Amino acid sequence: NAGVTQTPKFRVLKTGQSMTLLCAQDMNHEYMYWYRQDPGMGLRLIHYSVGEGTTAKGEVPDGYNVSRLKKQNFLLGLESAAPSQTSVYFCASNGGGSAGEQYFGPGTRLTVT
Amino acid sequence: GQQVMQIPQYQHVQEGEDFTTYCNSSTTLSNIQWYKQRPGGHPVFLIQLVKSGEVKKQKRLTFQFGEAKKNSSLHITATQTTDVGTYFCAGPRGGGSNYKLTFGKGTLLTVNP
Numbered sequence: 001n002a003g004v005t006q007t008p009k010f011r012v013l014k015t016g017q018s019m020t021l022l023c024a025q026d027m028n029h030e031y032m033y034w035y036r037q038d039p040g041m042g043l044r045l046i047h048y049s050v051g052e053g054t055t056a057k058g059e060v061p062d063g064y065n066v067s068r069l070k071k072q073n074f075l076l077g078l079e080s081a082a083p084s085q086t087s088v089y090f091c092a093s094n095g096g097g098s099a100g101e102q103y104f105g106p107g108t109r110l111t112v113t
Numbered sequence: 114g115q116q117v118m119q120i121p122q123y124q125h126v127q128e129g130e131d132f133t134t135y136c137n138s139s140t141t142l143s144n145i146q147w148y149k150q151r152p153g154g155h156p157v158f159l160i161q162l163v164k165s166g167e168v169k170k171q172k173r174l175t176f177q178f179g180e181a182k183k184n185s186s187l188h189i190t191a192t193q194t195t196d197v198g199t200y201f202c203a204g205p206r207g208g209g210s211n212y213k214l215t216f217g218k219g220t221l222l223t224v225n226p
Contacts, residue, residue, distance in 0.1 A: 031212045040122070042201065042218035043156065050212065058213075090155055094212055100205075101146060101158035102214065 001026050004105035006091050012111045013081045021076040021108050023091030031094040032074040033058075033102065034066060036087040043090065049074055081112045115140050117204055119217035127225050132189040134220035136202035143205055145178055145185045146214065151198040159187075159200075192224050 004025045013019055023032065034046040045058030049068040063085060065077045074093075078085060088109050092102040116139040126132050136145065144163040148156040160169055162178035162185060169176045173196075175188045189196055199219040206213040 033213075040218060043216040045206075045213065048213060092156075096212060100144065100161060100212075102156075104155040104157070107155050 003027065004091055004093055004103050006105035006108050008108060009106065010109045012113065014113055015082060017081050018077070018079050019081065021089055023074045023076070023105055024072055025093040025103070026072065027093060027095065027103065028071070029093035029095045029103075030071075031096055032068065033092045033094070034064070034074065034076045035090045035092065036060065037090060038087050046076065083112045086110060086112045115204070115206060115215050117202060117215045117217040119202060119220050121220055122218065123221045125223045125225065126192050128194060129191050132192050132196070132222055134187050134200050136185045136217050138183045138204050141182050143182075146203045147176060147185075147187055148201045148203065149198050150201065150219070156201060192222070194224050194226050197222060197224050
């Protein structure tokens with residue numbers, strides 16, 4: 001099992017450009033999440049999904065969109081990148097139930113100039 | 114909204130010294146999770162505590178959940194260089210359900226060999 005994978009690992013964008021980050025999990029998990037991590041800010045939830053075809057806003061959703069067309073994939077889109085979106089983005093998944101632990105992908109380091 | 118606070122933000126120790134990080138929630142938690150993130154890596158689940166006053170050990174790591182279920186601690190005995198990283202606590206966001214977590218900002222532990 002690969003667990004949670006993310007592509008790309010690194011990306012540099014110019015202000016106003018768009019891009020999509022892809023997250024894939026092979027654990028048949030229902031729940032998936034996108035976080036951003038900035039120095040001194042911990043992990044902040046951007047959007048999440050509780051199942052195929054569903055999405056919901058997290059703590060910091062502005063400037064991002066997501067889609068969950070297939071259970072194993074969760075896409076994060078930036079329509080018009082801004083320097084404030086420079087961050088490390090982590091995807092995570094959770095199988096649900098009482099266990100509750102989240103499995104994180106390796107992260108995508110995004111720089112917007 | 115719910116807040117999860119961790120102290121200290123940074124801790125530098127000599128190898129062999131003990132280390133403790135504390136987590137405090139503004140609301141009562143149904144459970145609390147701990148994660149470790151190595152430098153340049155992604156968060157990895159360590160443990161979940163559920164019961165009031167619960168204490169769990171993993172080798173040199175001791176985790177406690179407070180009697181009021183609003184605070185928790187992680188204690189490492191005789192630190193090693195392999196303990197370097199950021200330790201995060203996380204609690205269910207907005208109630209008992211585990212599928213959304215609020216993360217503390219983490220404690221960065223560095224160990225001088």
